[in-house]
Amino acid sequence: MKRKRSPRAVFLVGFMGAGKSRVGRALARRLGWRFLDLDRRLEAHTGRSIAQMFRQSGEAAFRRAETEVLKKLLRELQTSRGTVVALGGGVPAQPANRRLLRGRLTVFLDVPVRTLWQRCRAGRGKRPLVKDAAGFRRLYVARRPRYLAAAVRVREAGRSPQQLAAEIAQRLGFGITTGSRPQENP
DSSP: OOOOOOOSEEEEEOSTTSOHHHHHHHHHHHHTOEEEEHHHHHHHHHTSOHHHHHHHHOHHHHHHHHHHHHHHHHHHHTTOOOEEEEOOTTGGGSHHHHHHHTTSEEEEEEOOHHHHHHHHHTTTTTOTTOSOHHHHHHHHHHHHHHHHTSSEEEEOTTOOHHHHHHHHHHHTTOOOOOOOOOEEEO
């Protein structure tokens, strides 16, 4: 009998404000894996915040840098095991990134747009694509089909990051609970 190989990484996708980083940390802790946030990795790579990148270089340059950092991360993951990665909300919307992520284990954190708007509107300065409710909704609707292409879809339904992490682990066939603190790398 051939044994199924465990994935090297789980990639969390979803719209801004979905809680990918919080759930990612909880999932990494539950699995005893390390946690990476692509947005933090991108900021470390460029030496600028996401808002600064958008303001100084524009969205197209930001997306190119995001893809380069994703490529570098995927090369790194070829020789490592056990990593939970929170991807930026726009990553799956880019064709090049979808090609890079093809065949990888992705999990969509599905949160109602009204909840996302409530979470994001207070941080408008930090989130360059949050301008008004109508534009926010249009962007959400445009990106949603890309998120739905994920291998697993988990609805938030008001649950805590720990509860969502438990569901993800169960749905992925990981029954492990370690309670250890995840390693976090920029």
